[in-house]
Amino acid sequence: MQKTTRAIAMAFLGMASLSLSAQESPSVHQVEGRTYVNKDLPIYLQFKTAPNGKAYDLKSEKNPQDANPLYLDTEGVNYIRSKWAVDSATGKTIYPTREVMMEIYCDGLAPSTSITLKNAPRYSSAGTVYYGKGLVMVLSPSDGYAFDGTRVSSDGVSGVKSTSYTVNGAQATYNSEVAMNKEGQQNVSWQSIDYVGNLESPKNRVFVIDLTAPSTGISKNGDQSGDIFSARSTFSLSPSDASSGVDYTTFSFDNGTNKYGTRVSLSALSDGEHTITWYSEDNVDNSEAKNSYTFYLDRTAPVSSIAIQGDLCEGRYDYISERSKFNLSSTDNKAGVQSIEYSINGGAYSTFNQALNLPNQNGLVTVRFRATDKVNNRSASSAKTYYLDNIAPNTTISYGAPQFFKQGELFITSNTPVTLTARDNASGVDKTTYNTDGSGGGTYSSSFTVSNEGPHTLNFQSTDCVKNQEASKSSKCHVDNSPPEIYHHFSIEPVGEKTVDGKTVKVYPNYTRLYLGATDVKVGTDKIEYSINGEAFRAYSSPRTLDISELDQFTSEKVYEVTVRAIDKLGNKSEQTFMFAIER
Numbered sequence: 001m002q003k004t005t006r007a008i009a010m011a012f013l014g015m016a017s018l019s020l021s022a023q024e025s026p027s028v029h030q031v032e033g034r035t036y037v038n039k040d041l042p043i044y045l046q047f048k049t050a051p052n053g054k055a056y057d058l059k060s061e062k063n064p065q066d067a068n069p070l071y072l073d074t075e076g077v078n079y080i081r082s083k084w085a086v087d088s089a090t091g092k093t094i095y096p097t098r099e100v101m102m103e104i105y106c107d108g109l110a111p112s113t114s115i116t117l118k119n120a121p122r123y124s125s126a127g128t129v130y131y132g133k134g135l136v137m138v139l140s141p142s143d144g145y146a147f148d149g150t151r152v153s154s155d156g157v158s159g160v161k162s163t164s165y166t167v168n169g170a171q172a173t174y175n176s177e178v179a180m181n182k183e184g185q186q187n188v189s190w191q192s193i194d195y196v197g198n199l200e201s202p203k204n205r206v207f208v209i210d211l212t213a214p215s216t217g218i219s220k221n222g223d224q225s226g227d228i229f230s231a232r233s234t235f236s237l238s239p240s241d242a243s244s245g246v247d248y249t250t251f252s253f254d255n256g257t258n259k260y261g262t263r264v265s266l267s268a269l270s271d272g273e274h275t276i277t278w279y280s281e282d283n284v285d286n287s288e289a290k291n292s293y294t295f296y297l298d299r300t301a302p303v304s305s306i307a308i309q310g311d312l313c314e315g316r317y318d319y320i321s322e323r324s325k326f327n328l329s330s331t332d333n334k335a336g337v338q339s340i341e342y343s344i345n346g347g348a349y350s351t352f353n354q355a356l357n358l359p360n361q362n363g364l365v366t367v368r369f370r371a372t373d374k375v376n377n378r379s380a381s382s383a384k385t386y387y388l389d390n391i392a393p394n395t396t397i398s399y400g401a402p403q404f405f406k407q408g409e410l411f412i413t414s415n416t417p418v419t420l421t422a423r424d425n426a427s428g429v430d431k432t433t434y435n436t437d438g439s440g441g442g443t444y445s446s447s448f449t450v451s452n453e454g455p456h457t458l459n460f461q462s463t464d465c466v467k468n469q470e471a472s473k474s475s476k477c478h479v480d481n482s483p484p485e486i487y488h489h490f491s492i493e494p495v496g497e498k499t500v501d502g503k504t505v506k507v508y509p510n511y512t513r514l515y516l517g518a519t520d521v522k523v524g525t526d527k528i529e530y531s532i533n534g535e536a537f538r539a540y541s542s543p544r545t546l547d548i549s550e551l552d553q554f555t556s557e558k559v560y561e562v563t564v565r566a567i568d569k570l571g572n573k574s575e576q577t578f579m580f581a582i583e584r
Contacts, residue, residue: 029158029195036158038196039108042069045080072106079103107158110200111192113141117180117207123244123283129207130244132284135180139163141192141200158195165190183211183243210243213288214280225374228296228335233375235264239280239288247285251278271299301379302337302371304330308386309355313465317364317387319427321466325355326386330371330379338376343368362390362426389426392470393462396421399477400447402570404523411478411523413570417447418477422462422470430467434460450479483574484518484525484566490580491515498581500559507581510555516540518566518574526569532562540564554582 029036037043045058045067060067072078082100084093120135141160163174166189172178180186185208191200216239223230239246239262250258253274264276273296279288306328311321320326330337340352344359345366358365366385372378400417403410412418422429434448435441436456450456455478461470491513494506518525528540532553554560560582565575 027197031195034103034105036105036107036196037072038198039072039075039106042071044069072104075106075108077103078106105158107194107196107198109143109157110198111141111143111160111163111194113139113163113190113192113200113203115139115188115190115203115205117205120180121284125245125283130210130284131180131207132209132244132282132286133181133211135209137165137178137180137188139165139174139190143192143194143198158198160192161195163190163192180209181211183209208243210241210282210284210286212241212243213286214239214241214246214282216240216249216278216280216288216291218276218278218291218293223375223377225335227294228298228375229266230375230377231267231269231297231299233266235266235276237262237264237278237280241280241282241286244283244286246280247283249278249280251276253277266297269297271297273297296334298334298373298375298377300333300373301377302330302332302373304328304340304369304371304379304382306367306369306382306384311466313427313430315428315465317385319387319389319466320358321468322357322360322388322390324388324466325357326367327355328352328369328371332371332373332377335374335377338372338374340369340371343381358386358388360388360390362388364388387426389424389464389466389468391424391426392468393422393424393429393432393464395423395432395460395462395470395473397458397460397473397475404569406523409478410476411480411570412450413572414449414451414453414479414481416479416570417449418458419447420444420460420462424462424464424468427465427468430463430465432460432462434458450477453479453481455479478522480522480568480570481572482521482568483572484520484568486528486564486566486574486576487517487519488562488564488576488578489515494580495583500579500581503579505559505579505581507583508554510557510582510584512554512582514554514562516564518564520566520568520572523569526567526571528564528566530562530564532560534561537563537565557581557583 027038027041046055047058048055057068080102084097085100086092087094116138117131118136118138121132123130141163143157143160165172165174168187174190185206187204187206189202189204191202193199216237219236219238220229220233221236222233224233237249237251239249248260249262250260251264252258253269253276255277273294275292275294277290277292279290281287306326308318308320308324309327310324312324313319328340328342330340341349342352343349349370352369358367364385365388366383368381368383370379370381398419398421399410399412400419403412403416405411420432420434422432432444433442434444436450436458438459444460450458455476458475458477459472460474461472463469490508492508494508496507497504498507499505516528516530518528529537530540531537558581559579561577561579563575563577565573567573
């Protein structure tokens, strides 16, 4: 501290007056009859013999080096003395004797000012101190304390004259507590000065005022389609704070219980719409305004179905053909279908894009299928088994009676039933169609006949329930509805004629013999029978009977009526009746 001098005077009664010199104000301070002198000031003593008289320097003969100036060595009260008090009226020593003492107070200690920062949250990290909202700075100066904290007598204390402070370089005089409401780093210094010019060494405090709340972002992880998520999805909260740092982050679903942390699992949420609310608070209690996000939690997998396009027949199995295609469709309650997959007979899954044919292999085929929505909810695998029927029916033809083969050719009559028999080992026969010589016919339901005489070709084929059509088949047959032609002649020429019942009949002798015969153009005559005069028919010739020509049937004189019938090998029958007479 730079020193300047100033005279201070003090008077002794009946001798002269004394004066003191001290530092520039406030080097000496007088209050309530007391004089406070800065300890660093030199003191020069003088005296006067009259109040306005000449001033004389007072020197020390014994120790001249310690006077003019002299320095006060004791903090607090010091004394300028005269040994005994003298009565100013008589000029004699006053009894009982008493010493004359004139007090001068020495103050060599600067004030000490403490700082208090209050009314705001406080946080310390890595040597930096942070305060939140409402911070107030209080400076508390005091005089009369040594730097080591020991108390000095209050008699030697001139008192604090003023306290000044700076905040980030802006200086002010401290009068009362200061509201600290500006955000950022605060570089605060302060010092006090007492009334005799003792200036406190500057003190400094650096801290940060944080008035800004954190900001917390949200990111969505995992299965997502727009604002739709699966139970496997998570949210990540990312708080940031530029000053004191984030103390905690809290979130809740649908105004429920607060949870702490930044990783948010959706696994416990039910299917449906939900709202997450979250915010963060920093280390000095600045709390972020609540954020919210509404989303849909989709736990439901798609529902899929399979349908057959084309040939399909329901029975023991669902029968399909090689032409059939399977089509998969799927619906989803919220997110929408992302993909459909299928597997055939236990093979690897493939993505379904359009209707497909099944492998062209006869027998059971199993299609498994599943669907995944846009937030990767995958349905359980469903299965459908089909019978792939790629074998057409087999149709056979059979002819009933009558029928006759001649040299590999089949002869039938218009009464011969024709039966078509179709068999199919899978989906079953749907229908059998036929025609005769390329026309007529239709759908077969029961046995039929072929009417027209002559050779014919029967065409037929069957179709099963999944429209596998048999290649057209044909069968040849020859319809013979014509009976044999009957012939008869006698072994002798007639000997005459006569009229019987108005009819002319020929007459033969009684030894005549009758010969019968029949000719069938196509299949041949099977048998000839005859009846004479209404008797039972008998075979014209057989291993067990004699030919009519070998019998003497016509010995009696009378009129004979003979009926002859011939039957071919198909049962076509012709009949002829003739009359003749026998005379001797």
